[in-house]
Amino acid sequence: MTGWPEGYGRRVLDSVDSTLDEAARRAPDLAGPEWILALSQTRARGRRGRSWASPEGNFAATLVLRPDDPPGRAALRSFVAALAVHDACVAATGRTDGFSLKWPNDLLLNGGKLAGILLESTGSAAQTAHLFIGIGVNLIAAPPVEALEPGAVRPAALMPDTGIAVTPEAFLDVLAPAYAARERQFTQYGFDPIRAAWLDRAARLGETITARTGSSETTGAFETVDGSGNLVLKTARGRVAIPAADVYF
Numbered sequence: 001m002t003g004w005p006e007g008y009g010r011r012v013l014d015s016v017d018s019t020l021d022e023a024a025r026r027a028p029d030l031a032g033p034e035w036i037l038a039l040s041q042t043r044a045r046g047r048r049g050r051s052w053a054s055p056e057g058n059f060a061a062t063l064v065l066r067p068d069d070p071p072g073r074a075a076l077r078s079f080v081a082a083l084a085v086h087d088a089c090v091a092a093t094g095r096t097d098g099f100s101l102k103w104p105n106d107l108l109l110n111g112g113k114l115a116g117i118l119l120e121s122t123g124s125a126a127q128t129a130h131l132f133i134g135i136g137v138n139l140i141a142a143p144p145v146e147a148l149e150p151g152a153v154r155p156a157a158l159m160p161d162t163g164i165a166v167t168p169e170a171f172l173d174v175l176a177p178a179y180a181a182r183e184r185q186f187t188q189y190g191f192d193p194i195r196a197a198w199l200d201r202a203a204r205l206g207e208t209i210t211a212r213t214g215s216s217e218t219t220g221a222f223e224t225v226d227g228s229g230n231l232v233l234k235t236a237r238g239r240v241a242i243p244a245a246d247v248y249f
């Protein structure tokens, strides 16, 4: 694996409320991209206002970026980040089998959720100021199954599932170059190669899945992810492109 990527800062903190909040506090003073790793978080959050279990030994970090992009394009980094987390897990374990991606940006291990990503941003409708990519990876322990919502994918953790122990700092040292390589690919060649690589690793492609938002539910065959990152389902009513939802298998 290559070394620490040039131009990226690295900060390791013992404990914070959430690395996303810490990133937002520090962002105005940062000169360039910065990884903020916390060894523990007291108020970690997940997608859709859920809490995120963040015990010591698991990976919890936020990458702060200043993308020169409108929000729709900046948000495609959710796929860039998911691919980088996949790359990093492959590099850290030396194995590819068992890892897959669940739309939009969860990493699964043997069908269980190993990692989650939450993107937040500041700026206007025309231009993103800061993008915060919050990444949590269950390196040591998965949250208890009773904390799960009905129908949600069960949690997984790297150590119990593979027998491979990786510290958060060591994982960051693999993830940071993996992310930098995918970011370069995205800025140089656009979303197409990211989308293709993501689809190569997709869980349940071609199978019937359900996408749920607060108000509606769509079930159909998982056909593809389109050029805007939408989930495309083939349903009885035709093709439906879904910009944001929770997916259930």
Ligand SMILES: O=C(O)CCCC[C@@H]1SC[C@@H]2NC(=O)N[C@@H]21
Pocket (backbone or CB within 6 Å): 017, 018, 019, 020, 041, 043, 044, 045, 046, 047, 048, 050, 052, 054, 059, 060, 061, 062, 106, 115, 116, 117, 118, 134, 135, 136, 137
């Ligand atoms: O719901 C999800 O799948 C996303 C989980 C994101 C968790 C990470 S841990 C580091 C960062 N800080 C947070 O408070 N959340 C993200």
